[in-house]
Amino acid sequence: MLFSVLLMGCGGKEEKKKEGFSVERQKTATEQPIETPAASTAKASERIDLDSKGVGPITSLTLASEIDQAMAEKGKTVYEQMCTACHRIGKKFIGPAPNNILERRSPEWVMNMILNPEGMVKEDPLAKELLQEFNGAPMANQGLTEEQARAVLEYFRTL
Amino acid sequence: MKKFSYLLMSIMGLALISSCNNQSKGAANGALSSSAAEKVYVAPGEHDEYYAFISGGFSGQLSVYGLPSGRLFKVIPVFSQDAEKAWGYNEETKPMLNTSHGFVPWDDAHHPDISQTNGELDGRFVFINGNNTPRIAKIDLTTFETTEIIEVPNSAGNHSSSFVTENTEYVVAGTRFSVPVPQRDMPIKDYKGNFKGALSFISVDPEEGHMDIKFQLLMPGFDYDLSHPGRGKSHGWFFFTTYNTEEASSLLEVNASQNDKDFIAAVNWKKIEEYVNNGGGTKMPANYAHNVYDDETHTATSTMKKEVLVVNPSDVPGAVYFLPTPKSPHGCDVDPSGEYIVGNGKLSADLTVHSFTKMLAAIDGKKFDGEAYGIPILKFEDVLAGTVKSGGLGPLHSEFDAEGNAYTTFFISSEVVKWKLGTWEVVDRQPCYYSVGHLMIPGGNSRKPFGKYVVAMNKITKDRYLPTGPEVTQSAQLYDISGEKMELLLDFPTIGEPHYAAGIAADIVKARSRKIFNLTENKHKYAATSDADVRIERNGKEVHIYMTMIRSHFNPDNIEGIKVGDKVYFHVTNLEQDYDVPHGVSMIGANTSELLIMPGQTETFVWEPKQVGVWPFYCTDFCSALHQEMQGYVRVSPADSDLDLSWSLGD
Numbered sequence: 130m131l132f133s134v135l136l137m138g139c140g141g142k143e144e145k146k147k148e149g150f151s152v153e154r155q156k157t158a159t160e161q162p163i164e165t166p167a168a169s170t171a172k173a174s175e176r177i178d179l180d181s182k183g184v185g186p187i188t189s190l191t192l193a194s195e196i197d198q199a200m201a202e203k204g205k206t207v208y209e210q211m212c213t214a215c216h217r218i219g220k221k222f223i224g225p226a227p228n229n230i231l232e233r234r235s236p237e238w239v240m241n242m243i244l245n246p247e248g249m250v251k252e253d254p255l256a257k258e259l260l261q262e263f264n265g266a267p268m269a270n271q272g273l274t275e276e277q278a279r280a281v282l283e284y285f286r287t288l
Numbered sequence: 289m290k291k292f293s294y295l296l297m298s299i300m301g302l303a304l305i306s307s308c309n310n311q312s313k314g315a316a317n318g319a320l321s322s323s324a325a326e327k328v329y330v331a332p333g334e335h336d337e338y339y340a341f342i343s344g345g346f347s348g349q350l351s352v353y354g355l356p357s358g359r360l361f362k363v364i365p366v367f368s369q370d371a372e373k374a375w376g377y378n379e380e381t382k383p384m385l386n387t388s389h390g391f392v393p394w395d396d397a398h399h400p401d402i403s404q405t406n407g408e409l410d411g412r413f414v415f416i417n418g419n420n421t422p423r424i425a426k427i428d429l430t431t432f433e434t435t436e437i438i439e440v441p442n443s444a445g446n447h448s449s450s451f452v453t454e455n456t457e458y459v460v461a462g463t464r465f466s467v468p469v470p471q472r473d474m475p476i477k478d479y480k481g482n483f484k485g486a487l488s489f490i491s492v493d494p495e496e497g498h499m500d501i502k503f504q505l506l507m508p509g510f511d512y513d514l515s516h517p518g519r520g521k522s523h524g525w526f527f528f529t530t531y532n533t534e535e536a537s538s539l540l541e542v543n544a545s546q547n548d549k550d551f552i553a554a555v556n557w558k559k560i561e562e563y564v565n566n567g568g569g570t571k572m573p574a575n576y577a578h579n580v581y582d583d584e585t586h587t588a589t590s591t592m593k594k595e596v597l598v599v600n601p602s603d604v605p606g607a608v609y610f611l612p613t614p615k616s617p618h619g620c621d622v623d624p625s626g627e628y629i630v631g632n633g634k635l636s637a638d639l640t641v642h643s644f645t646k647m648l649a650a651i652d653g654k655k656f657d658g659e660a661y662g663i664p665i666l667k668f669e670d671v672l673a674g675t676v677k678s679g680g681l682g683p684l685h686s687e688f689d690a691e692g693n694a695y696t697t698f699f700i701s702s703e704v705v706k707w708k709l710g711t712w713e714v715v716d717r718q719p720c721y722y723s724v725g726h727l728m729i730p731g732g733n734s735r736k737p738f739g740k741y742v743v744a745m746n747k748i749t750k751d752r753y754l755p756t757g758p759e760v761t762q763s764a765q766l767y768d769i770s771g772e773k774m775e776l777l778l779d780f781p782t783i784g785e786p787h788y789a790a791g792i793a794a795d796i797v798k799a800r801s802r803k804i805f806n807l808t809e810n811k812h813k814y815a816a817t818s819d820a821d822v823r824i825e826r827n828g829k830e831v832h833i834y835m836t837m838i839r840s841h842f843n844p845d846n847i848e849g850i851k852v853g854d855k856v857y858f859h860v861t862n863l864e865q866d867y868d869v870p871h872g873v874s875m876i877g878a879n880t881s882e883l884l885i886m887p888g889q890t891e892t893f894v895w896e897p898k899q900v901g902v903w904p905f906y907c908t909d910f911c912s913a914l915h916q917e918m919q920g921y922v923r924v925s926p927a928d929s930d931l932d933l934s935w936s937l938g939d
Contacts, residue, residue, distance in 0.1 A: 209818055209820060210807065210808070210817065210818045211807070211818075211863075211865065213818055213819040213820065214818070214819050214836060214838040214841075214843065214863045215838065222938065223841065264914065265913045265914060266839065266840060266912070266914055267839060267912060267913070269838060269839055269864055269865070269866055269869070270865070270866040271864075271865040271866070272804065272865035272866060
């Protein structure tokens with residue numbers, strides 16, 4: 130019932146007319162690397178840095194080769210409760226999609242970003258750049274426990 | 289510790305000397321004021337040493353100040369609607385202001401009192417009375433929000449309230465105006481002998497703190513002005529000042545001042561409690577509201593109660609006595625030991641102090657001086673401990689320090705007078721600017737006063753502040769009482785009329801102060817605790833929007849399919865789980881206030897769109913760098929439109 134309402138609501142939208150004005154405006158961040166040359170031609174969100182552990186309570190974390198499904202399930206629940214307001218699976222939303230995050234970041238970095246977002250955007254260079262890339266929308270500290278953050282990380286491994 | 293060393297310094301008189309070194313500008317009393325400035329200076333980022341809960345009087349609210357700085361932290365809405373916080377405007381809190389007379393959006397908030405355990409302040413709750421439409425409210429000091437309000441039946445001008453017993457067994461509410469009980473249509477001139485004064489003992493659940501009227505004592509038709517509990521040796525008793533023992537119903541200014549002495553009523557509530565527990569008392573029909581706010585549903589419910597247990601004092605022999613007390617006494621104050629009961633005879637120059645020990649002896653000896661409506665009157669001389677010949681005029685209210693001193697305000701002579709318990713000698717007096725009413729020493733109504741400061745609350749300020757037209761600010765004044773002489777440190781403006789106050793060491797309260805509401809504990813009927821719950825449902829003309837908010841967007845932020853004539857409920861949940869990240873929301877043309885929603889909380893406002901168009905809503909509390917982007921639109925179609933509901937975010 131609800132879904133059909135949703136679908137109908139989406140139908141019959143106005144055609145894409147080019148009304149009003151538009152400015153050919155491009156973001157300069159990707160084109161003119163000002164601060165860091167070389168590597169930073171890639172967006173911060175796409176860059177790969179598996180060495181940095183970020184800033185926060187997690188200094189060392191080794192992942193087992195097998196995914197802990199039970200923990201991942203718990204992590205999924207926490208993620209859906211606490212994170213989906215800004216993060217969506219498979220697409221950029223307010224913040225980046227978490228898919229394949231461990232191919233780009235260390236597990237410590239990911240957990241520190243969840244547990245200590247204020248500290249990260251102040252002190253971690255990559256987190257600082259990410260804040261800019263995502264329009265200055267700060268990652269909210271959702272008050273997760275370390276155990277919850279660890280479970281969310283395990284869930285990310287399943288994506 | 290730092291504060292403690294200040295205390296030591298001032299005792300040793302060093303503060304004065306050291307302040308001389310810091311002298312800069314040559315004010316006439318420069319040395320003194322420099323010292324005073326240091327004593328009230330709380331450096332940026334530092335915390336005050338005490339909380340002061342100062343009632344707003346006719347504002348209906350309770351304000352939270354820090355001492356010694358006099359800085360205002362919060363105005364807690366209690367009995368009056370507050371658009372800033374949506375109190376009494378949002379759907380969740382409207383039931384809090386329900387009464388047997390319907391929705392009453394204002395009251396006259398008078399006497400805050402902090403809950404106690406073993407006669408010491410425990411910092412769990414503040415109770416406060418609404419005078420006009422008799423109510424007692426409870427403020428929870430984990431959230432600093434009003435979480436319960438109970439109406440008091442058979443009462444009118446609920447003034448000798450809301451004081452707690454030594455273990456918060458009861459919060460007590462006495463009527464100022466006597467009325468027919470039960471209310472009925474009768475000539476006013478038949479007041480005498482027919483009206484009753486109800487003294488209500490409201491039990492407080494030891495765990496949850498829920499209030500329930502245990503019994504009402506139906507006393508003679510006097511005016512019951514103020515009250516205080518016995519403590520220590522007098523625990524189990526409660527004392528009420530009375531005036532208008534003449535039982536006048538007109539021109540009380542003259543007619544209620546005829547008797548040379550009125551009474552302090554001494555009520556042995558333990559005895560009555562036992563009587564009631566054994567089946568005593570009469571259940572009489574009543575109609576009064578009991579309103580409870582739940583921190584998990586974030587919603588208040590109002591229940592009408594239909595019965596109250598009343599007790600006739602003559603049915604419980606030995607439970608109530610009258611202590612003759614001169615000149616229409618106002619304040620009725622009990623010292624930290626529980627021995628002395630101070631009657632502040634407001635039309636007198638002197639204070640009358642009764643002895644609890646002597647009172648018991650007089651009762652034992654049955655030395656009565658007659659009776660009033662079956663209640664024995666004790667002989668004045670038999671219960672009198674002493675008289676304070678103050679030299680002032682119009683004593684109103686006394687509080688105590690831990691060193692055996694009392695501090696009394698004098699309204700007419702506008703001063704605070706310090707005197708010694710036992711010797712009754714006046715030690716010091718300091719002027720108030722102007723016309724002081726009540727005063728407060730943190731813990732000054734308990735077994736353990738903190739005794740470092742006294743706050744005097746003034747009725748008139750006249751020239752003390754920059755003028756603001758005919759209506760000028762009211763104010764409080766802070767005195768250092770750590771030395772032999774009191775020292776005026778600070779004037780600070782207050783909200784409404786600063787009627788009365790209660791204070792407590794900040795350390796007892798601040799560690800328990802809540803930071804957020806847990807989303808996982810949110811049981812609001814219309815909560816959307818994650819984006820998966822976001823939806824809009826239509827039920828005829830009623831539309832419910834389950835909306836979320838987080839830095840810095842609403843979900844949904846585009847809504848279509850609303851029609852003129854709909855009643856649209858915005859149920860908005862703040863998904864933040866971080867300290868101090870509230871969001872607000874308001875809708876153009878909504879006939880209500882904004883919502884101010886704390887992390888993890890859900891609140892609801894109603895919008896009844898009257899005009900076709902596309903109407904924005906936005907976040908009203910600056911929440912992030914993208915606060916100005918936190919906005920959305922609702923499309924409103926004509927009443928007969930067949931456009932279906934739809935909603936989206938970012939599509």
